[in-house]
Amino acid sequence: THLPLCVWLPLDSTLLGWVGGGASELDGVKSRQAPHCSRSTSLSGSVFSFFRKRCLLEDLNCPSAAMAASATAAGIGAGADRRVQIRGFRGLRSPGLIPFGRPLPAPPFGSSSVIRAVSTFMLRTKNPCGKVPNKLYLVMDDLADEFGIGTLRLTTRQTFQLHGIPKKDLKTVMSTIIKNMGSTLGACGDLNRNVLAPAAPFTKKEYVFAQETAENIATLLTPQSGAYYDLWVDGEKVMSAEPPEVVKARNDNSHGTNFPDLPEPIYGTQFLPRKFKIAVTLPRYVDRLNLTAMACPALPLCPLAITEAERGIPDILKRVRSVFDKVITLFIIQFVGLKYNESVVIRVTGCPNGCARPYMAELGLVGDGPNSYQIWLGGTPNQTRLAKSFMDKVKIQDLEKVLEPLFYNWRIKRERHESFGDFTTRMGFDKLHELVEKWEGPEGLSSRFNLKLFADRQTYEAVANLAKLQNKTAHQLAMEVIRNYVAAQQNGKGK
Numbered sequence: 270t271h272l273p274l275c276v277w278l279p280l281d282s283t284l285l286g287w288v289g290g291g292a293s294e295l296d297g298v299k300s301r302q303a304p305h306c307s308r309s310t311s312l313s314g315s316v317f318s319f320f321r322k323r324c325l326l327e328d329l330n331c332p333s334a335a336m337a338a339s340a341t342a343a344g345i346g347a348g349a350d351r352r353v354q355i356r357g358f359r360g361l362r363s364p365g366l367i368p369f370g371r372p373l374p375a376p377p378f379g380s381s382s383v384i385r386a387v388s389t390f391m392l393r394t395k396n397p398c399g400k401v402p403n404k405l406y407l408v409m410d411d412l413a414d415e416f417g418i419g420t421l422r423l424t425t426r427q428t429f430q431l432h433g434i435p436k437k438d439l440k441t442v443m444s445t446i447i448k449n450m451g452s453t454l455g456a457c458g459d460l461n462r463n464v465l466a467p468a469a470p471f472t473k474k475e476y477v478f479a480q481e482t483a484e485n486i487a488t489l490l491t492p493q494s495g496a497y498y499d500l501w502v503d504g505e506k507v508m509s510a511e512p513p514e515v516v517k518a519r520n521d522n523s524h525g526t527n528f529p530d531l532p533e534p535i536y537g538t539q540f541l542p543r544k545f546k547i548a549v550t551l552p553r554y555v556d557r558l559n560l561t562a563m564a565c566p567a568l569p570l571c572p573l574a575i576t577e578a579e580r581g582i583p584d585i586l587k588r589v590r591s592v593f594d595k596v597i598t599l600f601i602i603q604f605v606g607l608k609y610n611e612s613v614v615i616r617v618t619g620c621p622n623g624c625a626r627p628y629m630a631e632l633g634l635v636g637d638g639p640n641s642y643q644i645w646l647g648g649t650p651n652q653t654r655l656a657k658s659f660m661d662k663v664k665i666q667d668l669e670k671v672l673e674p675l676f677y678n679w680r681i682k683r684e685r686h687e688s689f690g691d692f693t694t695r696m697g698f699d700k701l702h703e704l705v706e707k708w709e710g711p712e713g714l715s716s717r718f719n720l721k722l723f724a725d726r727q728t729y730e731a732v733a734n735l736a737k738l739q740n741k742t743a744h745q746l747a748m749e750v751i752r753n754y755v756a757a758q759q760n761g762k763g764k
C-alpha cells in the first residue's frame with residue numbers, strides 16, 4: 270500500500286528522549302455527554318468502538334459534547350487535547366492556543382484579536398516501524414497548518430501527533446489521513462499501540478526482518494471492528510489484505526486465551542487494562558544513553574511546566590556524553606575509563622509531578638525553576654529502587670560542575686561492573702556532596718596526554734589543519750574520530 274519511496278521516522282538519539290501525550294491528552298476536559306447517549310464515561314475506558322459506535326457518532330454530531338473519554342478508549346487515535354481559548358491574530362496563519370487559567374498575551378502591535386473557547390483534540394497516527402508514505406507526510410504537514418496549531422510532532426513511538434484540532438474538523442482530518450494511506454486506529458486507548466522497529470538501515474536482512482515482524486505484530490493486534498471506518502469514512506474500507514500467517518496467528522487458540530466467538534478474538538469485549546507498547550529491535554542499535562533516557566513533554570505543551578524537558582533533553586544527553594568523553598580522555602593512554610557504550614538511566618521533567626519517572630532514575634533532573642533542576646540520584650538501571658534528592662536549584666548551565674566530579678569518581682572508585690546508581694548509593698550523599706563542592710578538576714591529570722606525543726608530525730599537522738577548518742582543536746577532532754570508529758565497530762559497520 271505504500272509508495273515506492275517512503276519517509277521513515279528515525280528511531281534515533283534525538284527521538285528517544287521524547288514523550289508524547291501525557292497530561293495534554295485529557296487535561297482540562299469537561300466530559301459532558303451527547304444528549305441521547307446513555308453511556309457512562311467512567312465505563313468507557315474498557316470498551317471499544319465496535320460496541321460504542323453509536324455513542325461516538327452521537328458525540329461527534331453534538332457540538333457541545335467533548336467526546337473525550339469515549340474517543341480515547343475507542344482506540345480511534347484522538348484524545349481531547351484541552352479546552353482552550355483561541356486567540357486569532359489577524360495576519361497569523363495559525364491561532365494561538367492558551368489553556369484556561371493562563372493570562373492571554375497582548376496582541377501584536379497594530380493587530381486586533383478575537384477570543385473564543387473551543388474543545389480541541391490531539392490526534393495521533395499509527396505507523397508500524399515508523400513507515401510513512403511520502404503522500405501521507407505531505408498531507409499531515411498540510412493538515413497541521415490548516416486544522417492544527419501549525420506543528421507536526423514526531424513521537425517516541427514513531428508516530429505523528431497533531432495538536433489543537435477543533436472538534437468540528439475532526440472528521441475531515443481523520444478521513445483525509447485514512448484516504449492518504451494513513452491510520453489512527455489503535456494509536457490511542459487501552460490496547461496495543463504503535464509497534465516500533467529500527468527505521469534504518471534498509472538493506473541489512475536483520476533490520477528488514479525486524480521491520481517486517483513489527484508490521485505483522487501491528488496487523489495482528491489491530492482492532493477488527495469496522496466501526497472505525499464507519500465513523501470516519503462512512504463505511505468505506507481502506508485496508509490492505511492481511512498476510513496469511515497473521516490471520517492464522519489471530520485465530521490460533523492453542524493457549525485457550527482467545528475469544529473465538531467475538532468480533533475481537535484477541536481483545537474480547539474488555540480490551541486491555543491499559544495501553545501496551547511493543548518494539549522489535551536488535552542488540553546495541555543505539556547509544557545506550559539515549560536508549561533509556563526519557564523526558565516529559567513540558568514546554569510548550571504542558572501548562573504545569575516550569576522549565577524545559579522534552580526540548581532540552583537532546584542537548585543534555587550530548588553534554589552528558591561529552592562529560593563521559595572527557596573522563597575517557599583523562600585515561601585514554603591507558604585505554605581504560607568510561608566506555609563509549611557506558612549507560613546511565615537519565616530522566617528529565619519540567620516540574621515535580623515527574624511524568625517521565627525521574628524518581629526511579631540513576632540521574633533524574635526535575636524542573637524546580639526557570640532553567641534550573643533538582644538532581645536526583647540513586648535509582649537502578651532497571652528502576653527497582655527509588656532515587657533521592659541530591660541537590661536543588663542547579664542551573665542548567667552548571668550541569669557539568671555536578672556531573673564531572675560524579676562521573677570521574679564513578680570511573681576511578683567503582684566496583685567491578687558497578688552501575689552509576691549503585692555507586693552513588695554506596696558512596697552516600699555526604700561524600701558525594703564533598704566531592705562536588707571540592708571539585709577542582711581530576712587528580713593527577715597526566716601531562717603525558719597530548720596528541721602530539723602519540724601521533725607522528727605529519728599526522729598531527731594534518732589533523733590540526735582539518736580541525737581548524739571545523740573550528741575545533743586537534744584533540745577534539747581526534748577524540749571524535751576515535752569515538753565514531755569505536756561506535757561503528759560496535760554497530761558492525763566496519764570502517
Ligand code: SF4
Pocket residue numbers: 291292565566567568571572573574575578618619620621622623624625
Ligand atoms: S512532569 Fe510536570 S511539566 Fe512534565 S508533563 Fe508532567 S506535569 Fe507537565
